[in-house]
Amino acid sequence: MNEVNHKNKIKNEAEANSGNFSSKKSEVLYGRAFKFGDGISTDLIAPGRYFHLRSNLTELAKHLLEDADPEFTKKVKRGDFIVAGKNFGLGSSREHAPAIIKIAGVGAVLAKSFARIFFRNSINVGLPALICDTDKINSCDELEVDLRKGIVSNITQKIELDFNPLPEVMIKILNDGGLVEHIVKNKGFNL
Amino acid sequence: MPKTIAEKILSEHSGRDLGPGDIAVVDVDLVMAQDGTGPLAVSQLKKMGFETIASPKKSIFFIDHAAPSPRKELSDSHKIIREFAGSAGAVLSDIGEGVCHQLLVENFVCPGNIVIGADSHTCTSGALGAFATGMGSTDIAVGFALAKTWLMVPQTIKVNFNGKLNKGIFAKDLIIYLIGKITADGASYKALEFTGEVSNNLAMEERFTISNMAVEAGAKTGLFSTDEITRIYLEKQGRIDCFREIYSDAGAKYESEIGINCSEIEPMISLPHTVDNTVSVSKIDKVKVDQVLIGTCTNGRLSDLKVASEVLKGRKVAKGIRLIVVPASKSVYLDAIKEGILEILIESGAAVLNPGCGPCVGVHEGILADGEVCLSTQNRNFKGRMGNPEAFIYLSSPATAAWSAVRGYIADPREVL
Numbered sequence: 001m002n003e004v005n006h007k008n009k010i011k012n013e014a015e016a017n018s019g020n021f022s023s024k025k026s027e028v029l030y031g032r033a034f035k036f037g038d039g040i041s042t043d044l045i046a047p048g049r050y051f052h053l054r055s056n057l058t059e060l061a062k063h064l065l066e067d068a069d070p071e072f073t074k075k076v077k078r079g080d081f082i083v084a085g086k087n088f089g090l091g092s093s094r095e096h097a098p099a100i101i102k103i104a105g106v107g108a109v110l111a112k113s114f115a116r117i118f119f120r121n122s123i124n125v126g127l128p129a130l131i132c133d134t135d136k137i138n139s140c141d142e143l144e145v146d147l148r149k150g151i152v153s154n155i156t157q158k159i160e161l162d163f164n165p166l167p168e169v170m171i172k173i174l175n176d177g178g179l180v181e182h183i184v185k186n187k188g189f190n191l
Numbered sequence: 192m193p194k195t196i197a198e199k200i201l202s203e204h205s206g207r208d209l210g211p212g213d214i215a216v217v218d219v220d221l222v223m224a225q226d227g228t229g230p231l232a233v234s235q236l237k238k239m240g241f242e243t244i245a246s247p248k249k250s251i252f253f254i255d256h257a258a259p260s261p262r263k264e265l266s267d268s269h270k271i272i273r274e275f276a277g278s279a280g281a282v283l284s285d286i287g288e289g290v291c292h293q294l295l296v297e298n299f300v301c302p303g304n305i306v307i308g309a310d311s312h313t314c315t316s317g318a319l320g321a322f323a324t325g326m327g328s329t330d331i332a333v334g335f336a337l338a339k340t341w342l343m344v345p346q347t348i349k350v351n352f353n354g355k356l357n358k359g360i361f362a363k364d365l366i367i368y369l370i371g372k373i374t375a376d377g378a379s380y381k382a383l384e385f386t387g388e389v390s391n392n393l394a395m396e397e398r399f400t401i402s403n404m405a406v407e408a409g410a411k412t413g414l415f416s417t418d419e420i421t422r423i424y425l426e427k428q429g430r431i432d433c434f435r436e437i438y439s440d441a442g443a444k445y446e447s448e449i450g451i452n453c454s455e456i457e458p459m460i461s462l463p464h465t466v467d468n469t470v471s472v473s474k475i476d477k478v479k480v481d482q483v484l485i486g487t488c489t490n491g492r493l494s495d496l497k498v499a500s501e502v503l504k505g506r507k508v509a510k511g512i513r514l515i516v517v518p519a520s521k522s523v524y525l526d527a528i529k530e531g532i533l534e535i536l537i538e539s540g541a542a543v544l545n546p547g548c549g550p551c552v553g554v555h556e557g558i559l560a561d562g563e564v565c566l567s568t569q570n571r572n573f574k575g576r577m578g579n580p581e582a583f584i585y586l587s588s589p590a591t592a593a594w595s596a597v598r599g600y601i602a603d604p605r606e607v608l
Contacts, residue, residue, distance in 0.1 A: 039375060039465060043573040047580070048553030051257060052264035055230055055271075067580040087376040087409065091573055093311040095231060095327030116380050116411060117311055121327035169214050169341060179329045183239050183336070189216045191341055 027148045029107040029128070031079035035139035036068055038085035042118065044068045045089065045097040054096050061100035078105035081145070083137045085111065088129075089118025098122040098129070108145055110134055110152065110163070123170045126178040132163035193440035195347040196414045197382040200322040200437070204305050211346040211444075220304035220321075222334040223251040225291050226258065227552070228309035230268045231328035233275045236336060245338035247280035251299065253291035254284065258547045261555035281335070289520030289546035292316070292488040295323075296399060297520060301425075301433030302417045305342075307334050312488050312570065314405045318398035319425075320417040320437040322382075325406060345411045346446035347439070348378055351387035354454035359605035361498070362397035363490055363568065363588035365389070366404045367459035369451065371469030379409030381446055384439065389453045390415065395424040396492040403489045404570050407466040458603055461586035464574040472591060472603045481563040483508075483596040485589050486517030486544075487551045490568035495589040496527045500535040502593035502607055508540035509599030515557050516541045517549035539597075553578030566595050 044067050046060060053060040065072045065082075082088075082101065088111035089097060098121045101109060108128035112135075122129035130145065132152055137143065141156040145163075152161040166174065169191040176182040183189070192210065194202065202208055205215035224232045229252050236244070244250050252272045260266040276283035284294055291308065292315035300306055302320035306313060309331040316323035326340070334340050352365055370377075383405045385398070393401070398415050405413025415421075416438035425434045457471035485491070485499050496518060508514045516536050518524035524546050527533045533543055550557030551569040559565055559582035567577075572584035587595070590604035597607075 041573040043553075043571075043575045047575045049558070049575065049578045051227060051552065051554045052262050052268075054227060055264060055268050067575045087379070090375055090409065091311065091571060093228060093309055093313075093325040093327050095228070095309075095329060098327075099231075113376060113379065115376070115409060117325050117327060120330065124327060124329040167214065167343070179333060180235055180238050183333055188337060189333075189339060189341060191214065191216060 027146065029079060029145040029147065031077070031081050031107050031143060033081050033083040033137050033139055033141045033143055034072065034076060035137065036082060036084040039087050039090060040068060040084050041091040042089055042094050042097040043091055046094055046100055057096060057099055057103055060096060061103040064100050064104050073104060076104060076106065079107045080105070081143055082106050082109045083134050084109065085134065086113045088114050090115035093117045095121040095125065098127045099125050102127045110137065123166070123174050124179040126174060128174070130163040132161045136161055193442035195382070195439045195443045195445065196320065196384060196416065196437055197322055197345055197347055197412065198443070200303055200305060201342060201344050203303065209344045211344050213344045214341060215344070216339055216341050217305055219307050219334055219338055219340055220301070221249050221251065221295070221299055221306040222308070222331060222338065223253060223291060223295065224309040224328065224331050225253045225256050226265070226269055226272060227256045228328045228331065229272045232309055232332040232335065233271055235329045235332035239332065239336060241336040244279045244281060244335045248282065249338070250279070250281040250335050252276045252281055252283050253294065254286055255290050255547045256552050257554040258286040286547070287521060287545055289518070289523070290488045290491065290548055292403065293492065293519035293523070297428055297522060301430070302421065302435050302437045307331060307340050311406045312403050314410065314412045315399050315403040315488060317405065317413040318395065318402040318415050319421060320415060322412055324412045345380055345382045347382040347384050349445045349448045350383055350385050351448060351450045352385065352389035352453050353387045353450060354389060354452040356389055356453050359458055359590060359608045360453070360456055361588040361590060362393055362400040364456055364459040365451070365453060366401045367461055367469050367586065368456050370404065370408050370467050371459070373408050373449065375407065375465060375467040376409040378405065381410055383408065383410045383413045385413065385415050391418065394494065395420055396494045399492065400489055407570055458588060458591050458605065460591070460601060461572050463572055463583040463585065466570070466572060466586065472587070472601060475601060478564060478585065478601040480512060480566045480595055480600060482513045482515065482557060482559060482565040483592050484515045484517070484550055484557065484565060484567040484569060485592050486515070486519065486549050487569040488519060489570040490589050491517055491519030491523065493523050493526050495568065496523070496532050496536065497530070499589045499593035500532040502590055502604060503539035503597065504535050506539055506597050508596045512596055512599055514539070514541040514596045515544060515550060517544045518546045520546050550577055566592050566601055568592050
């Protein structure tokens with residue numbers, strides 16, 4: 001299904017890859033867990049009162065999850081994980097939500113389940129969104145996530161958890177670095 | 192193989208015979224973004240190097256979420272949208288026109304279409320028998336560029352609204368009731384299809400209310416078959432040419448079926464801070480309200496304003512209560528003027544705003560103070576939704592909202608209807 005685009009011109013890939021939230025990720029991630037509950041909405045992730053900051057994602061990222069945990073952006077370090085319950089990211093289609101999670105340095109979001117649009121957006125911006133049994137992870141646990149093997153190692157609790165493999169189309173998009181990069185590389189869809 | 196509506200539409204648009212779980216690149220009929228998601232879509236288009244869009248007349252930018260702009264950053268965002276729409280030849284719907292989802296059903300969507308929008312409530316158009324679904328800005332940017340997207344064919348849950356609707360019960364009560372029953376992720380990744388004798392007799396405007404909130408159960412879209420009611424609606428909109436019959440085949444396979452006896456449903460409320468936290472109005476303690484909002488893509492249509500005016504006629508909004516009314520579109524606004532509805536609402540004490548999303552998104556036009564309570568006809572009551580995480584949002588039908596504005600606390604509209 002290699003879709004050739006219409007009359008559009010594709011600029012060179014290097015230029016297109018210079019964006020701030022679509023980059024290649026490493027296959028093994030390491031960091032600490034920040035635990036959240038069920039039903040974390042995009043209004044909690046990227047509050048509507050900062051609507052005017054959507055054109056300034058770096059500023060918007062300073063307010064990431066502040067209504068769920070006011071100290072979160074102060075505590076989180078590059079590579080750390082958001083670990084949540086079910087239906088993470090429900091609500092609005094705002095792609096700014098996974099985008100600022102990535103900008104804040106979060107390596108991946110682990111949840112029991114994801115809302116559909118958030119899940120799709122995460123893959124599009126190159127943020128791994130992984131479905132696993134997060135009851136077996138506590139706040140501050142040290143985790144190592146092997147994206148290729150599909151394993152979360154909870155170093156603190158000395159247990160390993162499997163996460164559900166992504167659909168093949170999403171693996172292709174994520175491996176290309178996000179949807180923008182996928183389209184540029186293939187001059188259209190190649191799923 | 193007999194097909195559901197969703198399977199039928201996706202198969203037609205991919206040139207393949209698709210079933211649940213299949214993934215396909217499909218042609219899309221309409222692509223849209225709004226002022227909260229459009230600027231990012233524009234920057235993603237530019238990042239991909241696209242200088243033109245595939246189907247300008249079917250690509251629409253709506254300025255409705257913060258319209259007119261309340262601050263300079265958003266004015267700049269609006270400018271990006273206006274300039275891009277102008278240079279790409281896309282359709283621009285500017286301030287004063289109304290909410291994207293209402294304008295889509297009034298003017299653009301045809302049965303059997305695939306509609307993708309950078310707004311989660313794009314599912315509203317499912318009421319016209321279109322596969323309409325929300326996505327993020329990058330997916331929509333690709334949709335603008337190629338007039339294509341990829342989709343997984345969803346399984347369908349059939350919802351049978353049976354029995355009859357009692358007086359004072361509206362489509363909003365049905366969908367709140369359903370979401371309470373199946374919860375906020377009860378239809379995740381699936382299509383909802385609404386049928387049964389009550390659904391089949393609902394007016395188009397009520398069907399829009401139900402499809403609008405499909406996403407609040409996690410659904411990808413919320414579909415109705417087309418029928419005589421659909422045909423008459425499209426005829427009234429001057430778009431009879433695009434009517435077609437669309438329905439699920441006899442023998443189509445559903446993931447599950449849910450039967451709801453509407454005769455037992457009372458006026459419903461969603462309590463803070465989740466839509467699936469539901470209860471009937473008759474079962475809650477007295478909840479004093481500070482602000483009441485009647486409008487939005489869920490319940491800002493003519494029949495919604497009309498029922499509110501029937502409740503408020505000759506009455507006044509209770510002292511200390513703010514009633515905000517936002518018609519969903521310019522045509523709703525004009526009709527409400529012509530029918531004398533707005534006069535009744537204004538006389539009762541309502542502040543009527545220009546068509547648009549109003550205070551629902553928490554950007555402007557009615558942000559709540561700490562500790563305040565709002566009863567709204569919108570679709571979402573998440574913490575922080577209306578601009579203040581220290582406020583409390585309850586959801587209801589327009590009749591419940593209007594009567595509560597008179598009483599000053601959340602009240603049962605059957606007392607007056």
